[in-house]
Amino acid sequence: MAAVGSSVARKDGIGKATGGAKYADDITFPGMLFGRTIRSTIPRGRIRSIELDFDRTGFTIVDYRDVPGKNAVDLMSQDQPFLVEREVRHMAEPILLLAHEDREKLAAARVKIEYEEDTPLFDPEKSEQVFKSIDIVKGDVVAALARADVIVEGTYRTGHQEHIYIEPNGVIAVPEDGGVAIHGSVQCPFYVLKALRCLLGSAHPNVRVIQTETGGGFGGKEEYPSMIAGHAVLLALKSGRPVKIIYDRVEDMIATTKRHPAIVRHRTGLTRDGRLVAMDIDVLFDGGAYVTLSPTVLSRGCIHAAGPYRCDDTRIQGRAVFTNTPPNGAFRGFGAPQTEFAVEVHMERIAEQLGIDPVELRRINALRPGDRTATGQILRDDCSAHMVLEAAVKRTDFARKREQYKGTNRTIGLSLFFHGAGFTGAGERNLKSKARLELTPNGVRIATGSTEIGQGTRTMHAQIVTDALGIPYEDVEVAQPDTSKVADSGPTVASRTCMVVGKILEECAHELKEKLGGLSPAEYYVRNGPLTVERMYEPPDWIQWDDNTYLGDAYATYGWGCDVVELELDPDTYEARPVKVTAVQEFGRPIHPALARGQIEGGTAQGLGYALLERVVMRNGAMANSTLTNYTIPTTLDMPEMDVVMLENPYPGGPFGAKGLGELPMDGPAPAVVNALRHMGLDVREIPATPELIAGCRTIA
Amino acid sequence: MKFTLNGETREIAVNPATRLIDVLREEFGLTGTKEGCGEGECGACTVLIDGEPVCSCIIPVSQVASAEVTTIEWLNGGHPLQKLFMDEVGAQCGICTPGMIMAALSLGPAPTLDDVRTALAGNLCRCTGYAAIYRAVLKWRGMPLEDGAGGAVVA
Incomplete structure (x- = not known):
């Protein structure tokens, strides 16, 4: 078989x-010390003085002067220091490292830091420091808007999202044979290796990185482990002993990356019968205090911003900007959940304004093989937008339920989405x-x-x-x-x-x-x-991509999905409770059906959390609800019945016809939830749609 | 102080305020019990105390004096629920799995899906969306899969 x-x-x-x-925290080495990170308590300013207010016996203490190579995390740009030298750009920024063999003594050590504080910048719309801007222009959007019968505009907002892998970040650095080994909970060992080589310079050529069993990542262990590994290595080299750094939950939530908050504006021209003629889209991502991966997150976000729809005249303009908050980074979906939320809720509003059935509007405009995407890519036979849409509508009896639920506390909504597999372009x-x-x-x-x-x-x-x-x-x-x-x-x-x-x-x-x-x-x-x-790896030879114009074959192939969410709204508390989700997804061919189904079920759960529960409260530039008591992810009691349908449309360039799958399920739930709420007459355009947000919504005229 | 750990009487001399999870992991090397949050919210550290599931990260060891503590290691890899967690892919990253299994052990003989959801409500899983976990637990108890834990379709 x-x-x-x-x-x-x-x-x-x-x-x-x-x-x-064996996860990182399950492993010990003889003579091992424990490491601790002393972090900034202001969002912006300069360090004036550092005072060590403890008995230093048995402590190893590291600051930026102990860096043998370059004090910069080598990622896309080298702007983020491993340890602050003078300028603080965000809360919880690492300044000083301590290590000791006794964890109680380590925890009790007091460090007093005085600062000269500056006024922090928290509003991305007021930021003038642009990490990356992207313009994707196809056709002539201005002329097309001018000849449209109808123009629909809207602004859509999404918040931070915290990864909540159940195993917090952690690594152990172990000196060995004239070098150092890192054992850690990491997604990308070679990223960590590259960062350590830059940190250590030529004086320490023998570095290796070993992945321990990893308790979840979701993008959250893509770039930040380089930082923690660097810290552990600095302490290990200075002490000559193995050093373990395991973050507790609060430190992990306050200090590490999150999903970029986004503001997306749409201006769309249509014919009266619902055909898209112009899409003008503006995407703003809050990058936080350092560049990290924001340029590529913005890139994927922009490429997916027009949704799985055909429109000849399209302009997508994106910016990722600086604010005085901890850097935002990779999170399953990588920019696409934000922009696909916006375009899918916008499509729903277009349907409302034109008086067209939302399924019909999508039927008119969804991409087919031979159509061009926003980057001008001509889609091949592995485009399945219509297949997933029709399967989901039929399976859920969507039209009948939509009619039946009118005027009740129950409602139903859908989203159509796609996700490019693999790295972008070249x-x-x-x-x-x-x-x-x-x-x-x-x-x-x-x-x-x-x-x-x-x-x-x-x-x-x-x-x-x-x-x-x-x-x-x-x-x-x-x-x-x-x-x-x-x-x-x-x-x-x-x-x-x-x-x-x-x-x-x-x-x-x-x-x-x-x-x-x-x-x-x-x-x-x-x-x-x-x-x-x-x-x-040899990518398909037909891939043509221009990094300057952002036009061409953005991805070798795409996965396609249609999610249908049924939910009930409590008329007293405004709590929206999903009761059933149907996830119809096409990703080539499942190599392992149970694992693939697990990706869809788990991604759908994260998407529902993103839609309804997971609100990061920022106060003075730091996450104020940095515990699992008040940042809530879906529990068994929050999760609805899930009906998963895996459709096949093999991609010839993948192994046994498989496409990528991991991120696709994250894109659909949030817009389907909000579109269901809209069907109740609630003018929701933002997530998370908490009871407070829903209670404050206007009704749709 | 004395307590029973996985069927054996053990005696230790530690600060009575030491968290039970630290005693299990560090004094006895039982690292199958995981720490996810340290505040009793995620359930990764769930062990049984006199048969009841408890978060070992918020229990001072003094509280288990004379009690019976059971950890994932007691199952010794041979429990049918462990096999079902593998077969149904109830474990993805695996960090919540020991706590999830220990919590599920407290279920009665013929649980409904709602019973399973209630029993596991204190155990967070970020990978699975819980459905595969329901399938493992219901099959263990020989219960039919209800809507919400049913079979996938490949068309």
């Missing part, structure tokens, strides 16, 4: 079910990702930097290799990512781990099979000894 397409046993199932799997070509297969005495070992963070990387990669090589699933093992031992397969982000890295592994397996010449891996190993195959 083929492994691909069946729900084989997870490679890591037993360790997780028994508690035997990104995959520039990345040059590699994957490796190594013969073992019993079978083969997969050796890549792709991390298992819950989504099933190990299992799904092993299934692909199993079938491509034609050996038993049990004979395929997956190496723990260790940058000194595995191929750099690129970061575990952007819905690329199955579609891109899985594809390289499939090709490695084909090459290996040829080299084995009909022998089993074990037979070959006995006769000839070790054998390794390594290959580099």
